[in-house]
Amino acid sequence: MAENNDSRRLRFAVMCNSTELQQWQKQSLDALLLSGCAEPVLLIMPAGNNAKPGKKFWRRIIAYPWNKIIFRKYYQYFFRPQAFRKTIADLGNDEIPVIRCTTTLKKKYSEYFSPEDIEAIRSYRPDFILKFGFGIIRGEILNCAPYGVWSFHHGDEQKYRGVPPAFREILHNDRVTASILQRLTEKLDGGVILRKGFFPTIYHSWRANLDQAIALSLNWPADVCREIIAQHTFPAGGESTSTTAPVYKEPENTTMLQFIAKQFVNKIKFHFLELFxxxxxxxxxxxxxxxxxxxxxxxxxxxxxxxxxxxxxxxxxxxxxxxxxxxxxxxxxxxxxxxxxxxxxxxxxxxxxxxxxxxxxxxxxxxxxxxxxxxxxxxxxxxxxxxxxxxxxxxxxxxxxxxxxxxxxxxxxxxxxxxxxxxxxxxxxxxxxxxxxxxxxxxxxxxxxxxxxxxxxxxxxxxxxxxxxxxxxxxxxxxxxxxxxxxxxxxxxxxxxxxxxxxxxxxxxxxxxxxxxxxxxxxxxxxxxxxxxxxxxxxxxxxxxxxxxxxxxxxxxxxxxxxxxxxxxxxxxxx
CATH class of the missing domain: 2.115.10.20 (Glycosyl hydrolase domain; family 43)
Incomplete structure (x- = not known):
C-alpha cells in the first residue's frame, strides 16, 4: 500500500483538455481544495491540435450518421445541463506547471502516454491523478501515481456503459440513477470503485436527472482524500469490478423519438400529480x-x-x-x-x-x-x-x-x-x-x-x-x-x-x-x-x-x- 507523502495533505495532478472546464469539474476541484486535504501540483494536457485534416463537404455529408441526427441536434440545441456550462479552472496557484502530452492511439480507442511523459509526470510525485480529459487511457499512466488515476462515471456500470449518461435510466423506467468514482485499470469499465451512489431518477427531465447525479457526487474526491489521510489506507480493495452490462452508443432516431415522447408524458404526469x-x-x-x-x-x-x-x-x-x-x-x-x-x-x-x-x-x-x-x-x-x-x-x-x-x-x-x-x-x-x-x-x-x-x-x-x-x-x-x-x-x-x-x-x-x-x-x-x-x-x-x-x-x-x-x-x- 502506498504511503502518503504528507500526513495532512495529498498531492494531485489534474488531467484535462484545457484550462476551460465544465462547471461540475470546477466545483469538484473547488471542494477538493476547500477540504484542505489535497493540493494540486500539475496539469496534464494534450499537446497541440492533433486533429486529422478535414474531409471535403460531400464526404462529410455522406459520412454523417443521419440515423442519429435527432439525438445530435437535441443534444446541441436543447440539452443544456447546468453542470456542463463552461468555466475557467482556478486552482488557487497561477504557477502550477503544465505538461503537454502526445498520446498514441492503439486498438481504435485506447490512448497510451509516452515513457518520457510518464517520467515527467512522476517527477512531480502526485499521490493521485484526477481525470477530466483525454479519452480511454491505458498503459503505464495508470500506475503513474501511488493511488492511481481517478475518474467519474455517471451511471451504474452494472447496467449502463457507454453514452449518453443518465439517459437510459429514464428510457427504461429505472427507479435509480447511479454515479461512481473509480480508480481506472486496464479493464474498460472495470475499475476499482472508490465511491458509488444511487439517486432517484427524475423521469420528466434528462437535464435534471444528470445534474442531480453529478451534483451529489462532486465531493467524492475530497471524501476519499480525507479517508486516506484519516485511516492511512486506500479506501477500496485491490480487485477490479466485473460487469457484463451492454455498452451503449448514441441513440438512433427511433429511440430518440421514443425518449422525447416518454419525457413529455412524464412531465405532464409530474405536474398533474403535484397539483392533484x-x-x-x-x-x-x-x-x-x-x-x-x-x-x-x-x-x-x-x-x-x-x-x-x-x-x-x-x-x-x-x-x-x-x-x-x-x-x-x-x-x-x-x-x-x-x-x-x-x-x-x-x-x-x-x-x-x-x-x-x-x-x-x-x-x-x-x-x-x-x-x-x-x-x-x-x-x-x-x-x-x-x-x-x-x-x-x-x-x-x-x-x-x-x-x-x-x-x-x-x-x-x-x-x-x-x-x-x-x-x-x-x-x-x-x-x-x-x-x-x-x-x-x-x-x-x-x-x-x-x-x-x-x-x-x-x-x-x-x-x-x-x-x-x-x-x-x-x-x-x-x-x-x-x-x-x-x-x-x-x-x-x-x-x-x-x-x-x-x-x-x-x-x-x-x-x-x-x-x-x-x-x-x-x-x-x-x-x-x-x-x-x-x-x-x-x-x-x-x-x-x-x-x-x-x-x-x-x-x-x-x-x-x-x-x-x-x-x-x-x-x-x-x-
Missing amino acids: QAEQWSTGIIRARTAEVAGNIDYSPDPEMVSWLHSGSNDRYFADGFALRTRHRILLLFEDYSYRQRKGRISAAWYNERDHDFSDITCALEEPWHLSYPFIFKEKDDFYCIPESKDHGSVELYRLDTDSMKLTFVRTLLPGVAAADPTLVFHQNRWFLFFTPAHATNVELHIWHSPDLDQPFEPHELNPVKADIRNARPAGSLFKLDDKLYRPAQDCSQTYGGKVVINEIKILSEEAFLEMPVSTLEPPHGYKGIHNLSFAGDYMYFDCKKFVFSPASFLYQAGKRFRSKKHTSTGIKQL
Whole structure:
C-alpha cells in the first residue's frame, strides 16, 4: 500500500483538455481544495491540435450518421445541463506547471502516454491523478501515481456503459440513477470503485436527472482524500469490478423519438400529480416485536390489526410516529402537519392498551419553523426528544415532561447543521447521531459522534458513510436484538418513504461504519408507503401514506406555478 507523502495533505495532478472546464469539474476541484486535504501540483494536457485534416463537404455529408441526427441536434440545441456550462479552472496557484502530452492511439480507442511523459509526470510525485480529459487511457499512466488515476462515471456500470449518461435510466423506467468514482485499470469499465451512489431518477427531465447525479457526487474526491489521510489506507480493495452490462452508443432516431415522447408524458404526469395528489400520512400501532420485523424478509402490518390515529382531514396529516412506554401506558409523539400553514408541529397522545384507543391530541411543541420526526429516548431518569428542525438549520435537544406532554428546549447539539431525521444511539460508550443533510435528504447518510450529550459532536471520518436513495435516510429508532444492532432506513427509490429497510450494523466506530440489509417493512395493504417505526414493549408504532386530493395543497401548487410563470414573463429569474 502506498504511503502518503504528507500526513495532512495529498498531492494531485489534474488531467484535462484545457484550462476551460465544465462547471461540475470546477466545483469538484473547488471542494477538493476547500477540504484542505489535497493540493494540486500539475496539469496534464494534450499537446497541440492533433486533429486529422478535414474531409471535403460531400464526404462529410455522406459520412454523417443521419440515423442519429435527432439525438445530435437535441443534444446541441436543447440539452443544456447546468453542470456542463463552461468555466475557467482556478486552482488557487497561477504557477502550477503544465505538461503537454502526445498520446498514441492503439486498438481504435485506447490512448497510451509516452515513457518520457510518464517520467515527467512522476517527477512531480502526485499521490493521485484526477481525470477530466483525454479519452480511454491505458498503459503505464495508470500506475503513474501511488493511488492511481481517478475518474467519474455517471451511471451504474452494472447496467449502463457507454453514452449518453443518465439517459437510459429514464428510457427504461429505472427507479435509480447511479454515479461512481473509480480508480481506472486496464479493464474498460472495470475499475476499482472508490465511491458509488444511487439517486432517484427524475423521469420528466434528462437535464435534471444528470445534474442531480453529478451534483451529489462532486465531493467524492475530497471524501476519499480525507479517508486516506484519516485511516492511512486506500479506501477500496485491490480487485477490479466485473460487469457484463451492454455498452451503449448514441441513440438512433427511433429511440430518440421514443425518449422525447416518454419525457413529455412524464412531465405532464409530474405536474398533474403535484397539483392533484398530496401525501396523506396516518399513524398506527400494532402488536409486533422487533424479532418479527428484523427476522421476516418482507414484513407488512395487517391493517385489520392496527389501531389507527388519523387526522380526519385531507389538509392535515400525522407522520413520523415515536412511542415511549411509561407508567404502563404508551406515549405517542408524532409530526402534525398542516397543508394550509405549510409546516408541522409536534403533537402527542396516549395509547390505552386495554381499550385500544387514544387520548385527546395535545400540542407538545410548536416553533416558527417546520418540525417533524420527534425522535425520543431515555437517558438516566430523563426523557428527551430531538425533533427534526432542518428548516431552522440546527439539531436541537428538548426535555420531555411525560405529565404535561410538553417539550422544553435544553441545548443545541449541532449548530449550523441542517439535518433530516436525526436519530441518536448510544453504542460502545459513545453517542452516534445519524441523519441525512438538507442538500441530499434522501441520499446521503451522515454520522456525528460525541462521548457525552453535554459535549460537542464531531463528524465521522467517512462522511457521507453511505449515498444510496434505497437505504440511507433514517426511518426510526435503532434497536437491539440478540446483541445485534439494527437501523431502520427509508427506501425512497420509487416514492418518498416507499418502504423501510432494516439494516444490521456490523461496524460502528469513530473511524468505520458498515451495515447490511436483512429485511424490509412493506406498507399495509391499501397504502403506498411507510417510512418510520418505533418499538415500545410488545408494540410497534409506525406511519403509512395514501395519496389524496388536498384543496390547500392544490392552491399552493397552482399558485407556485402561476408565480413562476409570472416571474418568467417579467424577466425575473427564479433561483
